[in-house]
Amino acid sequence: QVQLVESGGGSVQAGGSLRLSCAVFGYIDSTGCMGWFRQAPGKEREGVAAIGKDGSTGVANSVKDRFTISRDNAQNTLYLQMDSLKPDDTAMYYCAAQRCYGSGTLGLRASAYTFWGQGTQVTVSS
Secondary structure (H helix, E strand, O other): OEEEEEEOOEEEEOOOOEEEEEEEEEOHHHHOEEEEEEEOOOOOOEEEEEEOOOOOEEEOHHHOOOEEEEEEOOOOEEEEEEOOOOHHHOEEEEEEEEOOOOOOOOOOOHHHOOEEOOOEEEEEEO
């Protein structure tokens, strides 16, 4: 069993920055591929960024050049650095994990991931 615990959310003004963390507990082998997703009220969950076992990454076009995904395997932690935040970034942010093999990410489809955290709220005011 794998448990994911997000932290680092909060309220920030437009143009500001936040760094989200996702602590991973459980069988590390199950968390080879990870990702960040977000869901705003009344909207579907959307993929934000993904990272593979080999460190390869991918980000959604909506956050490209503003958000960076990274991981610290020694600390069993996933990060999402968010810069130049916009009001449209307001959402509940979730981390997700899935066993994977080989190189590359699992992409930004929520259905590709089995394990999910409870989320952390990010609110960006104008």
